[in-house]
Structures are given as structure tokens and as C-alpha cells.
Amino acid sequence: MRYVLLICADESGIQAMSEEEGAAMMAKYAAFGQEMTERGVLQTGERLRPTIDATTVRVRDGEVLTSDGPFAETKEQIGGYYVVDCKDLDEAIEVAAKIPGASLGTIEVRPIWDM
Amino acid sequence: MSRSIDVEAAVAQAFRSEWGRVVATLIRTTGDWDLAEECAQEAFARALERWPTDGIPERPGAWLTTTARNRAFDRLRRAATGANKIRELGMRSLRGDDDNDDDDGLDVDPAATSGVADDRLRLMFTCCHPALSIDARVALTLRTLAGLTTPEIARAFLVPEPTMAQRLVRAKHKIRNAGIPYRVPPAHMLPERTGAVLGVVYLLFNEGYAASDGDDLVRSTLCDEAIRLGRTLAALMPDEPEVLGLLALMVLHNARRDARVDELGDLVSLEEQDRTRWDRGAVEEGVAVLDAALRRSEPGPYQVQAAIAACHATAPDAQSTDWHEIAALYDTLARFTPSPVVELNRAVAIAMAEGPEVGLALVDALDASGRLRGYRLLPATRADLLRRMGRTAEAVDAYRAALAMAATDAERRYLSRRLGELASS
Numbered sequence: 001m002r003y004v005l006l007i008c009a010d011e012s013g014i015q016a017m018s019e020e021e022g023a024a025m026m027a028k029y030a031a032f033g034q035e036m037t038e039r040g041v042l043q044t045g046e047r048l049r050p051t052i053d054a055t056t057v058r059v060r061d062g063e064v065l066t067s068d069g070p071f072a073e074t075k076e077q078i079g080g081y082y083v084v085d086c087k088d089l090d091e092a093i094e095v096a097a098k099i100p101g102a103s104l105g106t107i108e109v110r111p112i113w114d115m
Numbered sequence: 116m117s118r119s120i121d122v123e124a125a126v127a128q129a130f131r132s133e134w135g136r137v138v139a140t141l142i143r144t145t146g147d148w149d150l151a152e153e154c155a156q157e158a159f160a161r162a163l164e165r166w167p168t169d170g171i172p173e174r175p176g177a178w179l180t181t182t183a184r185n186r187a188f189d190r191l192r193r194a195a196t197g198a199n200k201i202r203e204l205g206m207r208s209l210r211g212d213d214d215n216d217d218d219d220g221l222d223v224d225p226a227a228t229s230g231v232a233d234d235r236l237r238l239m240f241t242c243c244h245p246a247l248s249i250d251a252r253v254a255l256t257l258r259t260l261a262g263l264t265t266p267e268i269a270r271a272f273l274v275p276e277p278t279m280a281q282r283l284v285r286a287k288h289k290i291r292n293a294g295i296p297y298r299v300p301p302a303h304m305l306p307e308r309t310g311a312v313l314g315v316v317y318l319l320f321n322e323g324y325a326a327s328d329g330d331d332l333v334r335s336t337l338c339d340e341a342i343r344l345g346r347t348l349a350a351l352m353p354d355e356p357e358v359l360g361l362l363a364l365m366v367l368h369n370a371r372r373d374a375r376v377d378e379l380g381d382l383v384s385l386e387e388q389d390r391t392r393w394d395r396g397a398v399e400e401g402v403a404v405l406d407a408a409l410r411r412s413e414p415g416p417y418q419v420q421a422a423i424a425a426c427h428a429t430a431p432d433a434q435s436t437d438w439h440e441i442a443a444l445y446d447t448l449a450r451f452t453p454s455p456v457v458e459l460n461r462a463v464a465i466a467m468a469e470g471p472e473v474g475l476a477l478v479d480a481l482d483a484s485g486r487l488r489g490y491r492l493l494p495a496t497r498a499d500l501l502r503r504m505g506r507t508a509e510a511v512d513a514y515r516a517a518l519a520m521a522a523t524d525a526e527r528r529y530l531s532r533r534l535g536e537l538a539s540s
Contacts, residue, residue: 001294087296090295090296090304109293111292
């Protein structure tokens with residue numbers, strides 16, 4: 001089964017990291033990516049720029065409405081995601097728990113709706 | 116006539132002991148929860164038709180499983196989209212992991228101890244998966260393992276029937292859509308997941324045991340089902356001391372069930388209970404199960420709670436209870452599961468062991484900490500200690516405070532009676 005693992009955390013905490021802390025975190029993500037690729041679980045994944053760079057788009061009565069920022073103000077923001085192919089939810093949970101961000105914020109495990 | 120009554124009793128007995136196994140086996144072989152439940156139901160209906168003329172089969176469980184599986188097979192074959200599923204079904208049966216349903220032992224399943232997991236155990240771990248809400252876990256366990264109907268479960272938890280029906284549907288959908296596995300978790304997940312299963316079983320028991328309002332019959336059904344699940348778990352996981360600990364705890368509490376309320380339905384405190392009404396056989400069983408757990412020298416919170424229950428259950432009266440031992444056990448329990456409620460219970464035990472003054476000082480310190488604000492048993496405990504110390508005026512105030520927070524009519528009647536006794540003394 002395929003799942004999206006949404007990495008959610010308070011992005012102000014991540015922005016406040018020192019250069020060394022940031023580099024250490026990136027190294028952990030690189031190791032995680034390599035491990036999961038070798039295991040054949042990881043399909044894709046990306047880091048997202050912070051919500052300050054986000055744009056929200058809506059179409060109402062045929063008009064495109066554009067606004068600054070994320071679609072909802074929340075305490076934690078989505079900072080990245082992985083798409084994984086796992087045997088079942090237990091494996092997805094195990095993989096999610098290994099994402100370095102899991103110890104800082106929250107990972108939301110969402111099954112992909114196969115059409 | 117008596118023959119048909121015998122058959123009905125045999126089907127009812129088979130329902131209690133075999134329902135979970137039949138459903139669990141069908142879920143594994145078909146992968147379809149609704150189909151499994153429906154075909155299990157049909158198999159029991161078929162037993163009511165056939166057994167009066169054919170006789171009660173030697174192994175009712177195997178008969179029911181085979182009948183239900185044949186039903187499932189027929190229905191899948193008839194369904195237009197069934198072709199793939201049948202192929203799948205055939206594949207699964209060929210894999211050879213499919214041979215533990217012809218065992219008709221009641222609870223002890225040799226297949227489970229020889230390494231082939233019992234289907235009921237798989238079902239239990241799936242129903243109690245932490246990705247499901249606790250309400251959903253409880254409802255699913257009662258429906259699929261215990262065979263309670265949706266209206267029965269709705270009544271037990273005081274929710275409207277459509278709400279409960281929707282809860283069950285959503286839970287089954289989540290199991291399918293989120294890919295919750297149907298298996299006993301691997302060793303590294305087992306402790307955590309076993310804890311989740313035990314938590315659901317204990318919650319069921321408490322729901323039946325603690326609340327004194329609501330439908331009594333439904334409530335005692337919950338206690339009985341929880342103990343039945345506990346026995347099944349203990350038979351399937353005989354090496355897990357906490358599983359035995361939970362079973363011992365439930366059996367020991369249940370031994371006192373009849374003595375907890377008087378003829379008028381009023382609560383009787385442990386101290387005042389007529390101990391001749393305790394079920395001695397159950398006490399002996401509980402103590403024996405607890406001893407078996409403790410021999411493994413891996414203590415845990417259920418074993419400690421069972422040990423406390425055993426201290427009470429084996430004491431001839433409140434005075435000769437080993438309160439020092441109980442206080443020490445609450446100390447241990449607080450290390451496993453730190454909580455102000457455990458500390459309150461410990462204070463009560465110390466009050467019994469060393470005098471109400473010592474206990475009251477602990478209770479007042481807890482009160483001052485604010486960690487038990489709004490907990491209704493705090494003023495009730497204070498009131499009881501003040502009464503024992505003869506500080507009547509303060510006791511009256513505390514009973515009034517407790518009365519204002521009481522949760523059930525039975526509690527209110529108990530506290531009112533205490534207040535009345537103080538006023539007339």
C-alpha cells in the first residue's frame with residue numbers, strides 16, 4: 001500500500017536552528033532517505049519551503065482569488081513529505097517513526113486513495 | 116421438547132465460545148469483515164435448523180467454521196465480482212497456514228502455543244490497533260470477538276444505535292483503507308500492542324463493573340465478556356505475565372460483584388461488605404492465576420493491581436487486611452503508572468495501616484497540590500477519614516462536598532446515608 005507521510009512541525013523552531021544544527025538535521029534526512037531507498041520503500045519525497053513563501057489559490061464564481069500564506073493558520077506546518085510503498089500500516093508507522101522530524105514535530109500517515 | 120431446549124442451549128453455548136473463532140477464521144480466509152460476520156450468523160442459524168435432527172456435532176466449532184466458510188464460498192462464487200476473490204481464497208487455503216480451525220478446544224489452543232497464531236488473537240490485535248480510536252476498538256472487539264449485536268453495544272455505552280452502527284462501519288473501513296494488518300504483531304511491537312489489547316479488555320470490564328446506573332444485565336454482560344476475552348488471551352499468550360495479571364485482577368474484582376450492592380441496589384463499601392457473599396471459587400482462581408503470573412518475575416501494573424485485589428479478597432475482614440502490604444503495592448503501582456488517583460488510594464491504605472491522621476495529612480497534601488481538582492472521590496475520602504477521627508463537623512462539610520460531585524444515584528444514596536448517620540450521632 002502507498003502512503004504519504006506528511007512531516008509537520010513548528011517551522012519557527014526549524015528556522016531558529018543554528019547552521020550546525022541545520023546541517024546535522026540534513027545529514028539525518030540524507031541517511032533516512034538512503035536507508036529507505038535501499039529498502040525499496042521510498043518512492044519520492046521533498047522538503048517544502050516555509051509557509052511564508054506559500055500562496056493560497058481559490059476560484060469563486062469563476063474568479064481566481066489569490067492570497068498570501070498557507071490555507072490555514074496552524075501551530076504546526078507541513079515542512080515536507082515522502083511517498084512510501086509499505087506492506088501495511090504497521091510498516092508505514094515504523095518508517096514514519098524513523099523520519100528525523102518525528103522527534104521534533106508530528107508525522108501524519110495518510111493512505112493514498114488509489115483510483 | 117427437552118431435546119430442542121438442549122439444542123438451543125448447545126447453540127447458545129457454541130455462540131459464546133465459538134463466535135469469535137468463526138468470525139476470525141473467515142476474516143482471514145476472505146479478507147472481508149462484513150461477509151465474515153454475515154456468514155457466521157448464517158452458520159449459527161443453520162445450526163438451529165440442523166442440530167435438532169442431525170444431532171449436536173462432536174466438534175461444534177469445526178462444524179460452524181466449515182458451514183460458515185462454505186456459505187462465504189457460495190456467496191463469493193455467486194457474486195459477479197467474486198472470481199478474483201475465489202482465486203485468492205484458493206491460494207490462501209493452499210498456503211497451509213489454514214489448518215487451525217479444526218481444533219475444537221474451548222479456550223486452550225495447542226496450535227497457538229506451537230507457533231501457529233490463533234485467528235482470534237490476530238483479530239484481537241487488529242481490533243485494538245492504536246490507529247483506531249478507543250471507542251472504535253471497544254465496539255469492534257465486542258462486535259467481532261464477543262458477538263454482541265450493534266443494539267446491545269449501543270445500549271451498553273449509552274449511545275444511539277445509528278451512532279454505534281456508524282462507528283463500526285467507519286472502523287471497518289479504516290482497517291481496510293489504511294491497511295491495518297490482520298496479524299499478531301512481531302516481537303518488537305508486541306509489548307506495546309499487547310498493552311493496547313489489555314487496555315481495551317480492562318476498559319470493557321470497568322465499564323461493566325464500575326458504573327451502577329444503566330441496564331444491569333448489559334453491564335454484567337460486559338464484565339463476563341471481558342473475563343471471557345481475558346481467559347482467551349491468557350490461553351493464547353500464556354507466557355505474558357501481564358495478560359495473566361489482568362485476568363487475575365478481573366476475576367478477583369468479579370468475585371466481589373454480588374456483595375457490592377445490597378437488596379435495595381445501594382453501594383456497600385468494601386469494609387461493610389458481607390464477605391460470605393464473595394465467590395470463594397473465583398477468589399481461589401484469581402489468586403492461582405496471579406501466582407502463575409508472579410512466578411515469571413516480570414511485574415507490571417496489572418499484576419500489582421491484582422495483588423492488591425488479592426490482599427482484599429483473602430482477608431477475613433477489613434481490620435485484619437494487610438494494609439501495610441497494600442500501601443507498599445500502591446507505591447509500586449505509582450512507579451509503573453504515576454497518577455494522583457493511585458496516590459489517593461495509597462493514602463487510604465496508609466490511613467488504614469497507620470491511622471486516619473496520617474492518611475488525612477497525605478490526602479490534604481494531594482488536595483493542596485490541585486492535581487485532583489474535580490475528582491469526586493477526593494472529598495468522599497476526606498469525609499471518611501474525618502468521620503473516623505470523630506471530627507464530625509468537618510466530616511459533614513466534606514460529605515456535602517462529595518454529594519455535590521457524586522456521579523450516580525447509588526453514590527448519592529451512600530453519601531446521604533453517611534451524612535444521616537453523622538447527624539444522628
